[in-house]
Every structure is written in C-alpha cells, then in structure tokens.
Amino acid sequence: MSEVQLILRSTRVITPEGMRPAAVAVSGEKIAAVLPYDAGSPAGARLEDFGDDALLPGLVDTHVHVNDPGRAAWEGFSSATRAAAAGGVTTLIDMPLNSVPPTTTVDHLDLKRNAARGRSHVDVGFWGGAVPGNTKDLRRLHDAGAFGFKCFLLHSGVDEFPPLSPPELAEAMGEIASFDGLLIVHAEDPHLIESAPQQAGPRYADFLASRPREAENTAIEGLIALARRLHARVHVLHLSSSGALPMIAAAKREGVRLTVETCPHFLTLTAEEVPDGATEFKCCPPIREAANQDALWQGLADGTIDCIVSDHSPCTPDLKRFDTGDFAQAWGGISSLQLGLPAVWTEARARGRSLEDVVRWMSTVPAELAGLSGKGAIEAGRDADFAVLAPEDTFTVDPASLHHRNQVTAYAGRTLHGVLRSSWLRGRRIADHGTTTEPTGRLLERQRSA
Template identity: 80%
Template structure:
C-alpha cells in the first residue's frame, strides 16, 4: 500500500458491502484501503475522527441546469457548485440547455468548459444536446467527451433548444446507438399536452391537469419502442407519472436498455400540499398526488427507478411570477441542489428505508449511469470524495443561507433530517459546516 496521507475514521462508514465502523485511508486523492476501525494510523498520516457522524461517498448528481454562460442571472458554475458542495454533492453533470450557447456542438462544449474551469468547486462533466438540426454534431461531441445526449419530446421552454418529433428521435437515436452512446429524454408527448385543458391562473389543480400522466406514459411507451428497435441505450429523465412504471419494468425484463431517474421534489412533495399561486412548486412534469408518490417509492424499492437526481432548474425571481401566481406562465423548475440529500433522507427514514438505500440511489447509481467508475462508492481505487452526515440532526430550511444564485426553493420553512457537516473532494475538505474553500473541482470527460 502506498504511503497514507489521510485517514477518516467513523463508527458508521457506508461501503458497497454495508455500513460498518472503519478507517478510510487516502493517498493522492484516492481511497487506498478501507481498514478496520481500530487500525493503527500510519506514521505521517493525518487522522480525522468523525465520531458517530456517517461517512458517505460524495453524491453524484447527473441532472443539473447550471445555465452558464448566457443566463448567469439564473445560475452559474460558481454558485451551483458551491450549493452542491454544501449539500454533499461532489460530482455533477451539466445539462446542455438554458445556457447560451447550448452544448450542441464541439465549439459550444469548449465555450462551456472555458467558463466552468476556474469556477468549479466540485467535479463537473457535461451532457450534449440532440436537436433536429445537429445529427452531424453528435459523434464529434461524443468523441470530445460528453456523457450522452439530452433531447426533449415536447417544447423545452427555450427557443434555441427545440424538441424532436418521432422521426427526428429515431434519426438521432440511430446515430447515437451507432457509436454506443446514451440518449437521455424529457419524455412528455406534445399531442397529449396540446389536448389537455389549458386554464391559466393560480390554481395548482388546473396546472396539474395541463400536464397529464398520459403525456409521460405515451412518450415513454414510444421511447421504449424506439430503443427496442434500435437496440439503443435510453434514460428517462425526471419520472413523475407512476403509471409508467409497469411499462418500464416490462421493458427492463425484456432486455431493453432503459434506465430511469426520479427527483427529490416528486418523492417528497405532493400536489395536495401545493398552495394556489405558489409557483416555486412549478416544474414539468409536475409534482403529483400522494398516492402517485407512494408508487414512485415502490418503484425505487423494486429497482424499476434506478436513481435520484435533483433536476436543479433555477431562474430569477421575476420569472416565477410571484405577483400573479400564474402557473401557466411561470418558469418551471425546482431549486434543490443543496437540499436533495436531507430531503430524501427525511422521507426515506419515514418510510423505513436506510442510508444505504439513499447512497445507492444518489451516489452509486448515478455514477454507474454516467460511467464514472471512480466515483460513487467508498472502496479502494475510487476518488476520495465524501459527505459527512449527522443523520439524526434536523434543520429548518432558510432560503437566505442557500448557496445557489437565486434563493428560491419549494422547501422553505421545512424541517429536514440530515445535516451535512463536511464535504471532501479527492481527500480535501471543500466545505465545513457551510463554509467553502476556493474551487478545486476538475472537468470530467466520459471514460467508456
């Protein structure tokens, strides 16, 4: 074993084999061994004794809208990665839209990397975008190291990132399958959305009716059909409709290469508790009823849903239309990058789930989705990325102390379990009780 520089010791370390008392040895930013709790500290190594706080692998969030460059009034790499670090997230993948330019060509990717390089407090990778007009750019983007390609099947909300129709989806998916890439999909069918009742105003019930479950179900059914025909890898983003779970489970049993994520807001918030006019709760697809949420948790438990990621999609306060509370015209997106771990842990413990489950859903599975073999677990050979959590401590969400740029959140005033004491990136403490160091994050490229 190489010379050990750092040992983190805890009575509760979550490893792929389970939770146990252990000492984790680190050298040059890598985990070199997970040792017995009472193992002697090697000469010259620094010991960090965490007591009974839980040592988790740093979380991996594969669904973050950083919006930088171009819409930096909404968010930016400096603020987003600070929020992530404060929430125990050590790796994020940036979505290709809401920045100007969008990440749809190799030149645009270079622009994005140039902006992110000096601002990243955590490690950052990039998704590419699949548009009707950029099929020729997909393979070059893949070669340049994007982790996959995002598309919409219904309007995205920004004109520079148009959706794919079914013919364009087939064309892009065939191209991506040809080089073994991954397509990640905002799956809502535009025809169902167009035919749904559209009643603008502050009524959340009216907004919910405008984004029916059938829009998700039909889009996912069509996506499964395309993936089956082309033997392509696809990933369903931000699953909201539990009605789609049997379709997805059957496709997985059949061998279709499909994975699925859901998000903290779908798993912790319910339509019944959204006040009329409270547009901080607007997202697309929408937060649905409590019975739907129960079924999503069952889908997590049985493996139909693979992972939980934030879909952090912030905006400026004016775009939320707080003065009118009009759900139809307010920007759709929930800001939760800093709060995902405590929000999910609060609900998971209420439902009898363990922190090991949370780590599987929020660290191991997203790392596997992105092919990040050096992230997402506490074991020898992985990056020494950690979150230190006091799982039984609570706090009340105060938007004023959140690090993302616009301090709007649907979690304001909620009391949550799980205080992130510190966050470590490659063996270096980057956040200590909310206080952050200067940025040391790296830009990541796809490895497989």
C-alpha cells in the first residue's frame, strides 16, 4: 500500500460488499485500501473519525442543466457545483441544452468547458446533443470526450435545441451505434402531446392531462424497437410513467441495450399533493399520482429502473409565472441538485429500503452509465470521493439556505431525513455543514477504451 496521508473512519461505511465499520485509507487522490475499523493509523496520517455518521461514495449525477454559458442567470457552474458539493454530489454531467450555444459541435463543447474551467467545485463532464443537421458532428464530439448524446422527440422548451423527427432519430441513432456511443432520450411522443387537452391556467389536473403517460409509453416503445433493430445503446431519461415498466423489463430480458433513470421528484412528490398554481412543481414529464409512484419504486427494487438522477432544471423565478400560477406558461423544471440525497433517502427509508440501495441508485450505477470507472464506490483504486451523512437526523428545507442560483424549490418547508455533514473530492474536503471551499473540480472526458 502506497503512503497514506488520510484515514476516514466510520461505524457505517457503504462498500460494494455492504455497510460495515471500516477505516478508509487515502493516498493522494485515491482510495488505497478499505481496512478494518480498528486498524491503526499509519505514521503521519491524519485521522477523520465520523463516529456513527455514514460514509458514502460521492454521488454521481448524470442529469444536470447548468445552462452556462448564455443562461447563467438561470444557473451557472459556480452555483450549481457549489450546490452539488453541499448535497453530497461530487461528480455531475451537464446537459447540452439551455446553454447558448448548445453543446452540438466541438467548438460549442470548448465554449462550455471554458465556462466551467476554474469555477467548478465538483468534477464535471458534458453530454453532447443530437439535433437536426448535426449527424456529422456526433463522432467528433465523441472523440472530443463527450459522454454521449441527448435528443428530444418533441419541442425541448428552447428553440436552439430542436427535436429529431423519426427519420432523423433513426439517422442519429445509427451513427451513434456505429461507434458504440450512448444516446439519451427525452421520451414523449409529440403527436400524443399535441392531441391531449391543452388547458391553460392554474389547475394542476389540467397540466397533468396535457402530458399523458401514453405519450411516454408510446415513445419508449418506439425507442425499444429502434434500439433493437440498430443494436444501439439507448438510455431513457427521467421516466415518469410506470406504464412503460413492463415493456422496459421485457426489452432488457431480450437483450436490448436499454437503461432507464428516474428522478427524486417522481419518487417523493405526488400529483395529489400539488396545489393549484404551485408552478414550482411543474416538470416535463410531470409528477404523477401516488399509485404511479409506488410502481416506480417497485421498478427500482426489481432493477427495471437503473438509477436516480436529479434532472436539476432551474430558471429565473419570473419564468415560473408565480404571478399567474399558469402551468401552461411556466418553465418546466425542478431544482433539486442540493436536496436529492435527503429527499430520496427520506422516502426510501419509509419504504424499507437501505442506504446501500440509495448508493447503488445514485452513485454506483450512474458512474457505470457514464463509464466513470474511478467513481461510484468505496474500494481501493477509486477516486477518494465521499459524502458523510447523518441518516437519522432531520432538517426542514429553507430555500434561502440553498446554493442554487435561484432559490425556488418544490421541497420548501418539507422535513427530510439525512443531514449532509461533509463532501470530499479526491481526498479533499470540499463542503462542511453546507459551507464550500474554493473550487477544485476537474473537467472530465469520456474514458477511452484501451
């Protein structure tokens, strides 16, 4: 074992083998070993003893809209990554849209990296975008280190990131499959959305009716068929409709190269509790009923759903249209980057799930999805990225305490289990009881095969 500078000790360390008392030895930026709890500290090594607070691998959030450059008033790399660090997220991957320009060419990727460089408190990677007319740019983005490619099947909400038509989707998926890249998809069928009742106003029931679950189900059915035909790797973003679970499970059993995520808000919030006019709850696809939520949790338990990521999609308060409470006009997006871990843990523990489950869904599997072999687990050779959590402690969400650029959250006033004590990035403490240090995050690229 190489020279150890730091020992992190806890009675509850979440390792790939389960939770146990352990001492984690850190050498430089890496985990050198996971030792017995009562192992002595090497000479010169600093000991951090967390008692009964749980030591988790740092979370990996592969679905974050930072919006910088171009819409930094919505969110920026400094504020987003500070919030991530304060919430136990030590690695995030930024979505290609809502920034101006979107990440659809290598030049645009360079602009995005320049916006993040020196301002990121956690490690940051970047998705590319697949839009009409940029098929020729996809391999170049892949070679430049983009982690994969996002596309929409209907209007994205911003004009500079248009959706793919069915022929364009097949073209993009075929091109991405040719170099074994990953296509990640906002899966809602545009025709079913257009034919649904579109009633403006403050009633949440009207908004929910405008985004029927059949739109998700039909879009996912089409993706499965296309992925099967092209032998492509496809990832379904922010699954909201439990109605798609049987076909997803069948496709996986068949060997279709399909993965699926869901989000904290779909697992912790329900349509029945959304007040009319409360547009902080608007997202697309929408928060659905309690029975649907129960089925999503079952999908996580049986492995049909692979992981949980935030889909942190903020905006300025005026775009939420609090003046009118009109769900049809309000920006769709939930801000939860800092709150995802306690929100999910609160509901998970109530349903009898373990911290080990939460770590698998929010750290290990997202790291695997992105191909980040150095992240996602507490074991020798991985990056020394950690989150220290007091699982039984509670707090009440105060929007003013959040590091998000705009303190708008659907979790305001909620009491959550799981207080984040500190976060560590490559052996260095980057957040301590909500206070963050200077930015030391690195810009990540997709790891190339040997």
